Amino acid sequence: MSANASSNASRALDILLILGDAGREGMALGEIARRVSVPKPAVHRSLASLLVKGFAETTDRHGYYRLGPSISMLALKQPRLEPLLLRYRPGMSDFARRTGYTVYLMVQAGVDAVCAEMISRSSHPQTWMGIGGRVPMGVAAGSVALLSMLPEVECRRLIDDNAQRYISHPSVQHVDSLVVLEQVNQARQRGYSVNLGFYLPGEGGIALPVRSRSPHEMDVAISFNVALEVMTENWIADAVAELKDCLLRGESSPGEPV
Secondary structure, eight states, X not given: OOHHHHHHHHHHHHHHHHHTTTOTTOEEHHHHHHHHTOOHHHHHHHHHXXXXXXXXXXXXXXXXXXXXXXXXXXXXXXXXXXHHXXXXXXXXXXXXXXXXXXXXXXXXXXXXXXXXXEEOOOOSOOSSOOTTOEEETTSHHHHHHHHHTSOHHHHHHHHHXXXXXXXXXXXXXXXXXXXXXXXXXXXXXHXXXXXXXXXXXXXXXXXXXXXXXXXXXXXXXXXXXXXXXXOXXXXXXXXXXXXXXXXXXXXXXXXXXX
């Protein structure tokens, strides 16, 4: 593959990731170009290719684009993910019902962690993350839990690859590679990860790492956000125990509605 072809492919992938945050209203060509730091004519050419294959589509507003239907069709063909969603949805739903917290199922996607499922009993829009949302591996409790399950060499490589992204990612406390590595080490000791308010004012997070059961599955992390004021050591331990209990009972009753 030529360097130019590689560059074009990389640009198209960057555009898809940006459109993933655009929502139903879409995003203007100029804003997409600004985010990928590429001139508008080049971005327009990439979008034209994505439109032909159904990976992007235009909106009712002239010059606005959003993800196309091919994305969801491909996602349905992910053989390792759907069994995990079916396994953990009942327990996630039960925990959300009992506590009122929004529960996320996170998986690794390259150097990022992606939200594969979200269960919420709240009518308020989620400001942190929805299905398909992504953060660098090492940002927030869910992705730290994923890192904690990786071999040390791979974990360190991902932290190094994301080093600059930690610094630029929005946060309310300073986060760098050393902070992330310490969080990973603590997660390995505890058996779960804890985010004590690094990214949202007054709000932390807890995530339970769940290892794959076979080479055909993937590791997942099941997380939720919570007010910092309640996050004492005893409360955290009790909340993790309740989450584990909900997941275990959910697996034993997979036919229950969620």
